[in-house]
Amino acid sequence: MSSSAPEERNETIRKEIIDLLKGPKQTIGSLSKHVRKQEKEIAEHLKHICKSENVIIEPAECIKCGYVFEDRVKIKKPSKCPICKGTYIDDPMFSIR
Numbered sequence: 001m002s003s004s005a006p007e008e009r010n011e012t013i014r015k016e017i018i019d020l021l022k023g024p025k026q027t028i029g030s031l032s033k034h035v036r037k038q039e040k041e042i043a044e045h046l047k048h049i050c051k052s053e054n055v056i057i058e059p060a061e062c063i064k065c066g067y068v069f070e071d072r073v074k075i076k077k078p079s080k081c082p083i084c085k086g087t088y089i090d091d092p093m094f095s096i097r
Helices: 010-021 028-035 039-052
Strands: 055-058 093-096
Touching (some): 010 093
Antiparallel strands (some): 055 093
């Protein structure tokens, strides 16, 4: 008989993310550190949270030229700027009112 603890349920992780988003703005990276899950998993949870909560998304921005990724549908940070081709991009920020 295995004595390992059961795996956490998604609802618990999502509730923890929602609680964090009700505070100061967060990046996927900072949420990942608080919840101790991979950024990829946090991004998936955020997609679902956006459907049920009033999530405010401050879009990613190119540090080099200032281009703001306002029309971006994906939650994760873009890899490079379409204008200057720079790769130094500020992460999008998330919060809940």
